[in-house]
Amino acid sequence: MGSNYTPLGVQLMTTGEKAGTWGTLTNTNWDIMEQISGGYIEQDIAGGAGATTLSVSDGSTGATLAHRIIKLTGSITGNRTVTIPLDVQTFYIITNGSSGGYTVEFKYVSGSGGSVTWGTTDKGTKIVYAAADDGTNPNIIDVGMGTVTLDGTQTLTNKTLTSPKIGTNILDTNGNELINFTATGSAVNELTIANAATGVAGPVISATGETNVGININPAGTGVLKSGSAAIKIAGTETIFVPSSAMYGSTTNGADPQQVETTALRPDLKVLDFDAGTAEYAQFAIAMPKSWNLGTVTFQAFWAPGNTNTGNCIWGLQGVSVANDATADVVFGTAQEVTDAGGGAVEDVLVTSTSSAITIAGTPADDYYTFFQVYRDAADGSDTFTGDARLLGIKLFYTTDAANDA
Numbered sequence: 001m002g003s004n005y006t007p008l009g010v011q012l013m014t015t016g017e018k019a020g021t022w023g024t025l026t027n028t029n030w031d032i033m034e035q036i037s038g039g040y041i042e043q044d045i046a047g048g049a050g051a052t053t054l055s056v057s058d059g060s061t062g063a064t065l066a067h068r069i070i071k072l073t074g075s076i077t078g079n080r081t082v083t084i085p086l087d088v089q090t091f092y093i094i095t096n097g098s099s100g101g102y103t104v105e106f107k108y109v110s111g112s113g114g115s116v117t118w119g120t121t122d123k124g125t126k127i128v129y130a131a132a133d134d135g136t137n138p139n140i141i142d143v144g145m146g147t148v149t150l151d152g153t154q155t156l157t158n159k160t161l162t163s164p165k166i167g168t169n170i171l172d173t174n175g176n177e178l179i180n181f182t183a184t185g186s187a188v189n190e191l192t193i194a195n196a197a198t199g200v201a202g203p204v205i206s207a208t209g210e211t212n213v214g215i216n217i218n219p220a221g222t223g224v225l226k227s228g229s230a231a232i233k234i235a236g237t238e239t240i241f242v243p244s245s246a247m248y249g250s251t252t253n254g255a256d257p258q259q260v261e262t263t264a265l266r267p268d269l270k271v272l273d274f275d276a277g278t279a280e281y282a283q284f285a286i287a288m289p290k291s292w293n294l295g296t297v298t299f300q301a302f303w304a305p306g307n308t309n310t311g312n313c314i315w316g317l318q319g320v321s322v323a324n325d326a327t328a329d330v331v332f333g334t335a336q337e338v339t340d341a342g343g344g345a346v347e348d349v350l351v352t353s354t355s356s357a358i359t360i361a362g363t364p365a366d367d368y369y370t371f372f373q374v375y376r377d378a379a380d381g382s383d384t385f386t387g388d389a390r391l392l393g394i395k396l397f398y399t400t401d402a403a404n405d406a
Contacts, residue, residue: 005058007087007132008036008066031061036090039067043082045098046074051081053109056088069093076100083109089132091143095125111137189213235291235400242284242372243393245270250281250373260304260390262347269304269347271390274376276383281375282391287367288321291400294364296357298336301374302392303350305342311384312339314377315352317394321362321370332373333361342385349392372396 004012010029018025035041043064045052054065064070065084070092072082079102086108096104096118106128107115116128127143172178189209196203207213217234219225225232249255255272262269274280301315318335322328340352360370376389 005056007085007089008032008056008063010036011059025059028059028061032066035061035067037068040069040071041067042071042073042097044074045072045080045082045104046076047078047080048076049078049080049102051083053083054085056085069095071095071097072104073097074099076102076104079103079105081105081107083107084130085109086111086135086138087132088130091127091129093125093127096123098123107140108138113137114139114141116140116142191215233403235293235402237397238289238291238400240286240396240398241393242286242396243270244272244282244391246393247272247282247284247374247391250283253278253280255280255282255376255391258390260347269390269392271304271392273306273388273390274378275388276378276386279375279377279379281373283371283373284394285369285371286396288364288370288398289400290366290405291402292364293399293401294366295399296359298355298357298397299338300354300395300397301338301340301352302395303340303352304347304390304392305345305350305385305387306390307346307387308342308344309386310342310344311386312341312382313385313389314339314380314383315389315391316375316377317355317358317372319358319360319370319372321360321364321368323362323365323368328369328371330362332371333359335373335375337377339382342387354397 004014006012010032011025013025041064043052043054055063056065057063065088068091072094076098077100080098082104084107088108094106098104101120103120104118105115106117107113108130111134113131113134116126118124118126129141129143131139131141133139166181168181168183169177170179189207192206192208194204194206205215207215217225225234244257249257249272255274258269258271258273260269260271272282274282297319299317301317303313303315305313314337316335316337318332320330320332322330336355336358338352338355340350343350362368362370364370372394374391374394376391377383
């Protein structure tokens with residue numbers, strides 16, 4: 001009677017056969033079993049899209065699938081499949097050592113059972129079990145003890161990632177971007193997030209690294225920063241509107257305060273009249289908020305024409321800050337001017353464009369008292385408005401570097 005063979009090629013001899021050759025055949029069987037238990041082999045799977053079929057060599061050593069550890073090699077230019085016979089039942093330690101950005105699938109030669117696949121960038125090692133659990137559709141099972149991969153679905157417990165680090169983003173369960181990261185070369189400052197125990201104010205997000213480090217949060221476009229549904233006030237541009245009623249004409253060449261009635265019991269205009277032929281001035285003073293960054297300011301003039309002329313009117317503003325226990329007999333800083341045309345109708349409310357940046361003289365600091373002087377530059381030949389220019393007020397723009405004045 002002829003010998004039978006296991007699926008991995010070990011010869012099974014019947015009683016009384018192979019007289020005189022048992023020694024040689026048994027030694028070969030032991031060699032095969034050594035391969036199966038711990039042997040290493042490299043298998044070339046080079047080529048384009050297609051399959052490499054692994055087959056057994058009955059009674060002989062050397063068959064790839066009769067080794068425990070297999071390294072797949074070669075340059076692949078398409079997705080490759082490596083197949084084994086339906087009756088093979090064992091486990092393998094397989095490394096995808098091929099070159100080329102294509103998938104490699106390890107499966108049974110036929111049927112619709114499960115298989116194990118290395119992704120296009122996965123050059124790692126997997127422990128797989130060929131179950132031979134169905135004569136038609138057997139399964140290949142990833143035992144899940146191989147190298148952690150970037151494109152595989154794996155559950156990690158008590159693992160510390162040292163390489164690779166978290167990349168440029170974290171995705172949600174749908175594969176959509178949840179958090180994006182941008183790396184800064186030689187960075188020394190970072191965010192530290194701390195959780196909180198019961199009864200404590202709450203988790204904390206802190207800037208850490210150097211001694212003084214801010215946190216920048218930048219909404220996109222016209223978006224705003226919110227806490228719940230309420231917008232959060234953040235440092236930036238703020239405004240102060242100073243009406244003419246809060247100003248006073250300068251002692252020298254001062255503008256003339258007036259109250260102009262439009263129609264009875266309709267809005268009156270509380271104004272300062274600036275003459276068309278002589279440069280005239282008015283002043284106001286502000287203790288600027290502590291949140292002011294002590295930098296430059298800009299302004300808009302709100303005014304009304306005294307007649308129907310459409311010529312240009314030039315408005316100017318300058319400022320100076322005075323410290324506690326210091327003289328107020330100081331010179332104003334350099335002015336900035338804006339030009340606006342008369343609207344052609346008396347009592348129209350007109351608003352100028354925003355001026356260029358005004359540097360406040362006196363080197364401002366916290367708790368300084370800041371004087372402003374507004375004027376009409378009637379002596380400038382470009383000021384062609386022929387009537388009185390009636391100032392309604394000044395909108396002052398300044399920049400903060402704190403959310404409040406605490």
